[in-house]
Amino acid sequence: MAKKCECPKGAPLWMVTFGDLMSLLLCFFVLLLSFSTTDPAMYKEVAGSLEKAFGVQKQEITLDIPKGIDIVSRDFNPVFSVDVILEKIKSAIKLELIKGEVQVEALKDRVVLRMNDQITFDPGSDQLREESKPILNKIRSIIETVPGEIMVTGHTDDSPVSGTFESNWHLSAARAASVVVYLLKNHSIDPSRMAAVGYGPSQPLVLNDTPEHMAKNRRVEIIFLQPRNPDNFDVRPLNSKGLLEQEPLPLE
Numbered sequence: 001m002a003k004k005c006e007c008p009k010g011a012p013l014w015m016v017t018f019g020d021l022m023s024l025l026l027c028f029f030v031l032l033l034s035f036s037t038t039d040p041a042m043y044k045e046v047a048g049s050l051e052k053a054f055g056v057q058k059q060e061i062t063l064d065i066p067k068g069i070d071i072v073s074r075d076f077n078p079v080f081s082v083d084v085i086l087e088k089i090k091s092a093i094k095l096e097l098i099k100g101e102v103q104v105e106a107l108k109d110r111v112v113l114r115m116n117d118q119i120t121f122d123p124g125s126d127q128l129r130e131e132s133k134p135i136l137n138k139i140r141s142i143i144e145t146v147p148g149e150i151m152v153t154g155h156t157d158d159s160p161v162s163g164t165f166e167s168n169w170h171l172s173a174a175r176a177a178s179v180v181v182y183l184l185k186n187h188s189i190d191p192s193r194m195a196a197v198g199y200g201p202s203q204p205l206v207l208n209d210t211p212e213h214m215a216k217n218r219r220v221e222i223i224f225l226q227p228r229n230p231d232n233f234d235v236r237p238l239n240s241k242g243l244l245e246q247e248p249l250p251l252e
Helices: 013-035 040-053 071-076 082-092 094-099 130-145 168-184 211-217
Strands: 102-106 110-116 150-155 194-198 219-225
Touching: 082 094, 082 102, 082 110, 082 130, 094 102, 110 130, 130 168, 130 219, 150 168, 168 194, 168 219
Parallel strands: 150 194
Antiparallel strands: 102 110, 110 219, 150 219
16 A cells, blocks of 8 residues: 655745745835826816716816836826926015015916016006016026917906006007016017906906905916926027027938
8 A cells, every 4th residue: 555645734845935926026016106106187077977976977188098107107207287286486586476476376277377566567557567567587498498379367346447548458458468578578489379358357266346356356376287298398508589599400
């Protein structure tokens, strides 16, 4: 009668090496995850799926393709989102924000920078005041380094205008155009990125019931729209003709 071979108790020896390998792989992927950041579009996509799963019928529209962004690619190819643009603005005009001359607000797809009427224009005028130009110079430097369209909007209170302009609509549009012209005067920004819009008294922040509230409604807003294709952003300066400087062709 053949003698039975007793198997050693416990897991096979190869299992120990295999377990160590799996643990190392798990640690490696956890480390990669810790270096990554969540893309806002992906977060909105997941949030929308959860809402539908729990019966909340709210349509969520995302303009960007959900994607993961790791710390390495971000160093070589910065992702220009609302948060990035907001931090650039806060860093460039920190003193003006503290003094209350400028306010900044981040919305879903844009950053709104508001300049008080007291530092931009005299009553009934579309000529920029000198104290506003240093701030606009800083804003120009921000626009030069971020992609996306820039919309400058003029706003007034509901008081009737007198003098050069027929209405508050004419005055607000002229003020927005004055800001755009000043920002473009160094030929460092592509004019196709800029737009000037006059809203007159149609979009007040507060009721026009006190002089303080009316002063708050008289403002110029510089709106940084989140770029749809930040990879196509060209930071080359414009030449004297207002065109992008062309890179020299390689010699044959």
